Amino acid sequence: MYDICIIGGGVAGLMLAHSLPSSMSIAVLTKEDPFTSNTALAQGGIAVSLAPDDSPSIHAIDTMHATAHHAHIERVELLVHEGKTIVEKLMSKGLPFDINSNGFPNLGQEAAHTQRRILHAGGDQTGKMLLHYLLSQTQDKVTRLPFHAVLELNITEGRCTGVLVSDGHGHRHNIHAKHVVLATGGIGQLFSQTSNSSVASGDGLSLAYHAGAILEDLEFVQFHPTIFSINGKSCGLISEAVRGEGAFLVNQDGVRVMKDVHPLLELAPRDIVARVIEWHWQKNDPVYLDARHIHRFEQKFPSIYANCLSYGINPLYELLPVRPGAHFHMGGVQTNDVGETSIPQLYAIGEIASTGVHGANRLASNSLLEGLVFAERLANRLRENIIRNGLNHEIPFEKEVIYNNQTTMQLRMTEQVGIIRQGSGLIDFITDFPIHFVRLSDYTNQEIQHIHRYTSSSLIAKSASLRTESRGGHYRQDYPTSSNEWTGKVIEQSIHGVAISTREIENKETIK
Ligand SMILES: Cc1cc2nc3c(=O)[nH]c(=O)nc-3n(C[C@H](O)[C@H](O)[C@H](O)COP(=O)(O)OP(=O)(O)OC[C@H]3O[C@@H](n4cnc5c(N)ncnc54)[C@H](O)[C@@H]3O)c2cc1C
Incomplete structure (x- = not known):
């Protein structure tokens, strides 16, 4: 039994491990080797307001503008304020960011940032440098389990109690833990065209869905x-x-x-x-x-x-x-401001989480920052070691589902759920690939990998079909403009169906 089981070894998973006390027993699972992740591919850098003429407030305003009026204002405030402190701490501890001849961090500029605030390490190798730094910092305190693919989250009396994994030999094991953290990254591999690494196949969405968690903002890619x-x-x-x-x-x-x-x-x-x-x-x-x-x-x-x-x-x-x-997923598993999901003892951080900071469109170089900030917030929460009571959900599993063949699914995602969407194409997609709720462990390892891709794709298509407007990364040719009716509205999905909630969005007076 581990105290903490972290699924994923990118910036979010490793920053969490780094921030937790060494007295806790921690396992970090990765589907492939520890270096294969979107974090390793991040070229641009980390956005942080270090320049004398910059401030977290200006960073917050730029973020709110980029997110097409859909970001959660209070979470954005946390991101830019705490992000600055964390990055300064990492710099003082020796993370080698690029500096200029005066010894000051070399700050780059990127689209939609009004100030120079992009920190780089190793030129265009920021993600790789960050990964190596966090791996070295955590090597003595975690049990690393590479080539361990999580197949299913174990839910007992409504609480997450561990995971079912397949190891590098295809053997199944249960790993028990007091707290389970999804840090499984993005979804790019669900599309035939993507910048993402091979492990970014949206497993976390399907794992969380089958565990009964609430997912939100899935249409925003x-x-x-x-x-x-x-x-x-x-x-x-x-x-x-x-x-x-x-x-x-x-x-x-x-x-x-x-x-x-x-x-x-x-x-x-x-x-x-x-x-x-x-x-x-x-x-x-x-x-x-x-x-x-x-x-x-x-x-x-x-x-x-x-x-x-x-x-x-x-x-x-x-x-x-x-x-x-497909490059980045703004939506994901719904969390509060310390990474808790709707299921007790299950948490989500990094790209798989929907903290609300990216709204409908991410501001460039805010995602590594999000990984750092919300991992540290979760670490502080986990130190308290609170065990919450769960609620049993009585939704019966569907029996003997035959899943449609996946060979065309990635292409169909690009064509029908990609950058240009149409109501008719989205309906076609969700008709051919309806969402199913099954007991994952009844299937073979290979089938489960397929079910994860299938379910995550179908969930994204479903949300895209429901949002009858265009906003941020979600563009509908049949609804080419943003609509006031959808402003602040969040589409949530779970095994209980679809719900629409309202988010506290931009209010310039509240930006400190
Ligand atoms: C090409 C590229 C360039 C980018 N550039 C920037 C940039 O300059 N600045 C910026 O801020 N952001 C950038 N991003 C986005 C950023 O890199 C990611 O959002 C961020 O690294 C995600 O970190 P993560 O820890 O959430 O996930 P990842 O780093 O992707 O890690 C996911 C981990 O989960 C594991 N995993 C997944 N499924 C399972 C499973 N079923 N079982 C076990 N383990 C599993 C994987 O093995 C992996 O270890 C870029 C992304 C790409 C693709």
Whole structure:
């Protein structure tokens, strides 16, 4: 029996382990090796208001604007204030952020930030550096269980009491724990086009759903405009910085696709650029990034240059095929401000959690920060070792469900639940892939992996079908504008069905 069982070893899971006292017994489970995660891929950095002319309040205002008036104002306040303190603490303890010749952190600027506030480590390797730092800090205090895929959450008398896992040999075990934490990351792999790592297949959503937890804001997925895409396969991210250096987006005839669409051309807001590129692809008109004229490309973007060469395309002489792909999930398992879910002894942090700080659209570089802040908040909660009573839910499992074949599911997610959505496509999707509630342990390991992808995809499609407006990352061609009726409304799903709640959203007077 462990005190704490953490499912996931990215920034959220490891920061939690780091912040917990060594007197607690802690297990950290990862589906693959400890280095495979979205955290390891994070290039941009961590947003934090360190510059003399910046402040947490300005950071909060930028965040609220980016989130399309859907973020939870009080949680955003926690994020920007506590985030600053945590990052300063990590810096003082030796996390090697990049500094300038005066010894001050080198702060970069990103879209929708009004100030320079992006901290980097190792240039474009911030996530990897953070991961290595947290791994080294936690190596003596946790039991690491790599290649342990969680199949099901064990619920006893309405409380989470442990997990059922499959180890690297496919053998099943139960791991018992007083507290179980979902830190399973994102959902990009549910789509055929994505920037995400192989482990970001939305397992946490399905695990939480089958345990009876409430999920929310699932329709809000952020799509990155320029995923390097070869023969329909995602081959890595080509960061916005390349367009910032002057790269053009062109179609196969060399025509700039952003011309006449937006005055900022290639530097228009991310969602607009992404939709334009996707429209062209859907008309069988592939879109390319033309970076051939960028001076010293190979020195400015060494990782991107090396990645392109590894796929046989040289950015100095050739066009780079790009297509939007799923990048970040704003929604997830509903939590309070210390990471508690609706199920006692089950918690969620990091990208799998819906804390409300990202609203309908994440502000760039706020997600590593969220992982750090809410992991530390949860650690403080877990120190109190409170055991809450659960309620038995009497929903019967469905029997002998045959799940539809998954081979087309990722493609259908991209086409029907992707960056451009239509009511008819969403209804088609949820008709072909209805949500089922089953006892997971009745199925084989392989079937459960399939059920996780299936269920998480269906839940996202269902929420997208219900939100009859466009907001942030959720764009409906049949409802192309935001509607006052939906302002502040949150779609919740659980085994009990759908509920709509209201969130305390932007109120400028309350921003301190
Ligand atoms: C290409 C890219 C660039 C990005 N750049 C930035 C950036 O510059 N700044 C920023 O703030 N954010 C960035 N993000 C987003 C950010 O990286 C993620 O939101 C964040 O790292 C998520 O951390 P996490 O700990 O929640 O999940 P992850 O780091 O993805 O970790 C998930 C963990 O859960 C484990 N897991 C999953 N399912 C199971 C299961 N069933 N059983 C056991 N273990 C399981 C995995 O093995 C993994 O260890 C970027 C994302 C991508 C993809």
